[in-house]
Amino acid sequence: MLIVQKYGGTSVGSLERIENVAKRVAKARDEGNDLVVVVSAMSGETNKLIDYAHHFSKTPSKREMDILLSSGERVTASLLAIALQEMGYDAVALTGRQAGIRTDGAHTYARIESIDTSAIEKQIQKGKIVIVAGFQGINDEGEVTTLGRGGSDLSAVALAGALRADACEIYSDVDGIYTTDPRIEPKARKLDYISYDEMLELSSLGAKVLQNRSVELAKKMGVKIIAKSSFSDGPGTIIAEENDSMEAVLVSGIALDKNQARVSLRDVTDRPGIAAEIFNRLAEEQINVDMIIQNASKEGTTNLGFTVPQSELERAKQAIATFDHDLGGADYDENVCKVSIVGVGMKSHSGIAAKAFSAMAENNINIEMISTSEIKISMIIDEKYGELAVRVLHETYQLDR
Ligand code: ADP
Ligand code: ASP
Ligand code: MG
Numbered sequence: 001m002l003i004v005q006k007y008g009g010t011s012v013g014s015l016e017r018i019e020n021v022a023k024r025v026a027k028a029r030d031e032g033n034d035l036v037v038v039v040s041a042m043s044g045e046t047n048k049l050i051d052y053a054h055h056f057s058k059t060p061s062k063r064e065m066d067i068l069l070s071s072g073e074r075v076t077a078s079l080l081a082i083a084l085q086e087m088g089y090d091a092v093a094l095t096g097r098q099a100g101i102r103t104d105g106a107h108t109y110a111r112i113e114s115i116d117t118s119a120i121e122k123q124i125q126k127g128k129i130v131i132v133a134g135f136q137g138i139n140d141e142g143e144v145t146t147l148g149r150g151g152s153d154l155s156a157v158a159l160a161g162a163l164r165a166d167a168c169e170i171y172s173d174v175d176g177i178y179t180t181d182p183r184i185e186p187k188a189r190k191l192d193y194i195s196y197d198e199m200l201e202l203s204s205l206g207a208k209v210l211q212n213r214s215v216e217l218a219k220k221m222g223v224k225i226i227a228k229s230s231f232s233d234g235p236g237t238i239i240a241e242e243n244d245s246m247e248a249v250l251v252s253g254i255a256l257d258k259n260q261a262r263v264s265l266r267d268v269t270d271r272p273g274i275a276a277e278i279f280n281r282l283a284e285e286q287i288n289v290d291m292i293i294q295n296a297s298k299e300g301t302t303n304l305g306f307t308v309p310q311s312e313l314e315r316a317k318q319a320i321a322t323f324d325h326d327l328g329g330a331d332y333d334e335n336v337c338k339v340s341i342v343g344v345g346m347k348s349h350s351g352i353a354a355k356a357f358s359a360m361a362e363n364n365i366n367i368e369m370i371s372t373s374e375i376k377i378s379m380i381i382d383e384k385y386g387e388l389a390v391r392v393l394h395e396t397y398q399l400d401r
Contacts, residue, residue, distance in 0.1 A: 001166040002034045002124070006134065006156035009043035010173040011230035012076045021230060022083040024171075025129060029089060034124050036163065038134040038156040039080055041072025046149075062107035066136075066146045069108075070096065073133035073152065081131045091129040094119065096136035096144070101155065103137040103145045110145035112137060112154065112217075115162040132159065150211030157214045161221035168218070168225050169236075170210065175229035176237035177202075177209060179399040180254040184387050187400040191252065192235070195242035198252050198342050201376045205340040206257025215239065242344055250345035250352060251397040256390050257338040260290070261313040262368065262380060263320065265304040267328025270297040274326060275304070281319050287312045290338075291371045291380060301328065305369065307380060310334055336368065337386035340378040341393060353377050359396040365389055 005028070007021050025037055049068050053060040074095055081093035100116035123130045134152025139145050147154050153170060160168035177199065178188040194202075196219035203212035210227065218225050218239065228236035268274060275294070282289055292306040308316045313332060320330050346352050353370075356377055360367055365388070369380035381389055394400065 003167045004036045004160040004165045006038040006170045008172040009040040013043040036130045038132045039076040040152040045072040070136040077131045077133040093131045097138045099132045101137035105139040109148045112158045153211040153214035157218045161223045171230035175234045199239045201342040202255045205255035207255045251343035255340045259310045260338045261310045262333040262336045264331040267301040269326045270302045291369045335383045337383045339389040342376045
């Protein structure tokens with residue numbers, strides 16, 4: 001079998017842990033498999049590098065950020081290869097460039113466009129265990145790019161797809177996908193299976209256990225992901241196409257996203273094209289607008305509210321400032337979070353949303369905004385009630401059973 005394994009930051013967070021990973025890789029090798037191993041930077045390393053850059057600049061150039069951040073993954077890839085070599089295994093470490101990973105030009109948030117697998121295949125044919133530095137590639141100009149936070153998951157899925165690997169195993173500090181973050185709700189239950197669509201919603205709505213883009217790509221390429229722990233042995237969770245048993249579940253998980261800020265625009269001139277102008281302006285600044293609410297117009301003006309990631313709020317404020325003549329005023333609130341309920345079963349059942357709203361009411365949690373799709377319900381609430389809301393909803397839908 002050809003197996004792609006990915007080890008996240010916690011799993012390679014110290015020299016002892018890199019050694020632990022080396023032993024796991026060696027074991028999979030001894031079982032007769034070909035291996036491509038993708039590694040993250042040691043935990044905390046990427047944040048440390050970002051802090052270093054911010055010491056010099058509030059807005060460091062993205063090109064240089066990519067060179068800086070990609071170094072974290074190179075450290076672990078080379079150390080893991082060295083550790084394996086010392087154990088008597090033939091391993092080779094490759095950077096994103098050497099692994100043939102080509103991306104678009106969006107520095108710090110690049111998309112993988114193609115992978116030239118010939119270099120990796122050559123190494124596999126030579127009998128090597130291939131270690132790839134995750135989270136990085138190069139663009140058309142040969143510049144280093146990175147794939148957004150959590151991007152090593154994407155590297156692993158893309159490599160598994162391009163190499164037509166038999167398995168794509170993603171190792172972290174949890175032994176699978178749970179009904180909610182087990183750090184928030186200890187009663188969270190591990191799932192055996194979850195569909196791509198549900199996982200994609202959970203990841204996009206704040207469950208960082210898998211990067212959302214990696215799930216999107218896995219679905220597109222039909223790569224079956226297995227989420228496992230690098231600290232224990234167990235079957236993990238399979239992320240794959242929806243099947244019959246999944247449909248029986250109404251709600252499969254709860255996600256919490258604390259990286260949210262609310263923007264409220266008061267007395268917006270109500271004329272055709274105003275919303276387009278505002279949201280096009282935000283799009284030009286690459287600000288990800290999420291929930292949008294517009295009230296019915298009164299005396300030619302309306303109120304418009306939406307959410308953006310907290311990290312993009314400063315830029316949103318600047319973009320909104322250019323609309324002064326069209327606004328009565330703008331308020332910003334960073335103390336909000338988004339709690340979401342996800343489940344494919346919602347497609348065919350009513351009353352799930354009402355149940356969530358009642359549970360919030362019984363706990364005196366005010367809902368500031370609501371949005372729904374076929375398989376999710378999201379609510380914006382005061383940040384200080386976020387974790388409580390997760391536990392309340394977990395109980396409401398009896399997800400521990
Ligand atoms: P890595 O560093 O290996 O990429 P992450 O820290 O990105 O790992 O993801 C693992 C973490 O995701 C867990 O420690 C857990 O707290 C969190 N998490 C959030 N939601 C979930 C969920 N539904 N199931 C499992 N883990 C979750
Ligand atoms: N090191 C990068 C990050 O912390 C990528 C990853 O770990 O997947 O976001
Ligand atoms: Mg991660």
